[in-house]
Amino acid sequence: MTDRSKPASSPAPLSGTGHARRDLLKFGGAATLGAVLGGAAWLGHATPAQAATGGGAELAPGDPLDILIVNYDGGTLLDFAGPSEIFHRLPNTNVRYASLDGGNVTLEFGVVYGKTERLADIERTGLLLVPGGSDLSAPMRPAYQAQIRRLADSAKYVTSVCNGSLVLAATGVLNGKRSACHWAFVNKLAEYGAIPVPDRFVEDDHGRFMSGGGVTAGIDFALRVAARLRGRQAAEFTQLAIEYDPAPPFHSGHPRDARPDVIAMVDKELPGASKGLARIPGVR
């Protein structure tokens, strides 16, 4: 297993004011931005600003951002399709996809997502995103867990959408950390040492850990991540580009709003859901 004794870093929030390190990195970031606009590409290596401040340093809006989305058989397409659509549109941001063996992964409903890299081939990433799924057997396997933990330990931001937080929590990296999860599974987080928070977006350690609720919460999650790491204007640009002006025809997106018969339908398919303790393959 990977080394779990490494202390979690506690970077300063980008949105804070009067914080010396953030101001320092802002100036450093501006210089880096100039280099990138001049044609340099970041391939996952530390920039001078990052090397100077250590692995837990905050990114300034101009610093290159490398995002890695973890894919696996049984994952849910929309958990990462929302975030990826936003992240790909951000300036100075590189989005990659990887699975344990690389190549195609077969998602929920038999959807095939192709051309993923091998996790072992990726030295490190700036932001790690673990999406959820309907079957977590694959990413709960020791080999997957070790790769996820290795990448999480060196990532500046460790994030998840939906019950991807259970996968992260199982590696131990969320011990004592607040995290979101799909409403049907959120209380399972406690079984892995994380603190369940039934919100649509949750952060801890001043944003080193960020997580979204179930499936579509990934869109709101990603807009918040985008604003933090690339600036509010960039986030608003992506929101406009993907016309995210939601108008659900029903009030049925959360158990607090849904009709009892509809909640009962989910409970029937996923026993324990309305207690936040739905069972799912791969999770004890």
Next chain:
Amino acid sequence: MTDRSKPASSPAPLSGTGHARRDLLKFGGAATLGAVLGGAAWLGHATPAQAATGGGAELAPGDPLDILIVNYDGGTLLDFAGPSEIFHRLPNTNVRYASLDGGNVTLEFGVVYGKTERLADIERTGLLLVPGGSDLSAPMRPAYQAQIRRLADSAKYVTSVCNGSLVLAATGVLNGKRSACHWAFVNKLAEYGAIPVPDRFVEDDHGRFMSGGGVTAGIDFALRVAARLRGRQAAEFTQLAIEYDPAPPFHSGHPRDARPDVIAMVDKELPGASKGLARIPGVR
């Protein structure tokens, strides 16, 4: 080219009351539902009720529903990832993916979507969905257009998300029909004989034609389609399952709300966007 002289059918709305044909099909649908729950599968062939009423007949909530999503190089993942996540969860519904050549398609940003069927191998479908993209060169080619038109002519429901409506309109099937589109492209519809409607969900011919606005509008679109074709309870179930309880951090999802500097950013990337006339490869 395919036969464009076939008149569009005008089925009755499922939500209407006191309509004789709908009532007839409702009873027929109940019988069909029993057969399907008993183990029968619909593989794209007409049910007895459909055969009796012709290709334009409405589906009752219990009738099997076959959905075909058209994929192509340059398409946008989230345009169909939202709808597919909803459609796959509906009762008695089969979702397929197809492209001109079958196999992998390379979407926007190099995302690879795999294992699509060949359009030519699909005899017919109940609901045809054409998602949008950042490059419409592929689906505007005559061979793609002919397959899309062929399937649209025999489909009960002809639908699109985002600027997929431009692809549909180019086949001629939307002549004189009201349609939605991504806000940046919506007025291009008129160049192909369709009627641009700047709404998030648009229907015409009593729901034979249904369309969503840009990218994320596909989620709202799909919930409305789900309610119409599988019933409101099923739609609300899927909304709860995907935790669609949106909470955008900004008001920037539509030009009516976005800040002028953000709209200017889109106009810079897509000249003409704020007039609904953005240029895109493949579109004249």
